[in-house]
Amino acid sequence: MPTIKSSYLGNLRTNSEHLQSGTTLMTDAPVDNNGKGEKFSPTDLVSSALGSCMVTIMGIVANRENVELDGLTWEVTKIMSASPRKIQEIIIDFHWENPVSNTVMIQKLKNAARTCPVALSLDPEIKQTINFNF
Incomplete structure (x- = not known):
């Protein structure tokens, strides 16, 4: 279906x-x-999916550990190569206003993000630069 x-x-x-x-x-x-640029482009959606997937998996881990992710935000930068035209790099900058102080928990969340299904599905030629600003 x-x-x-x-x-x-x-x-x-x-x-x-x-x-x-x-x-x-x-x-x-x-x-x-050659487009209007009035909506997300398909490659924007791929880049956005990486960040959203990372946070979803972080959320699953956080829920299991009774940790709140309130105040977690992220910015996505997509870099295209010219020839062939494709995504060259996706940069995700995470920001967390009030992160937990538990360093083991922080590491679990970072590991969860890096192993989300989208991150593991993208072509290895696409550089994933992930910055955890917390």
Whole structure:
């Protein structure tokens, strides 16, 4: 059974529906690749997925350990290579206003992030630069 149903809307724009929830999202080609850049590009979504997956797995570990991740934020920077045009590097900068003081727990969370399914699924040629600012 499909997970997502997608369609091409023209003008380098797509629409995808998550069938279980009915949630939809659109993509545009970026301005530097003949698009409007009004929505996430497909490579933006890949880069965003890395950060979201890392935090989801950190959240699973945190829940198991009764740790709150309140105040955890992150910024994603995507770097493209020109030829061939593909993601060259994804930089994720994590910030946590009030991190736990337990260094063992911090290490568990960092390990969880680095071993999330998206991180393990990306081509090894895509450099993953992860900065934990806590």
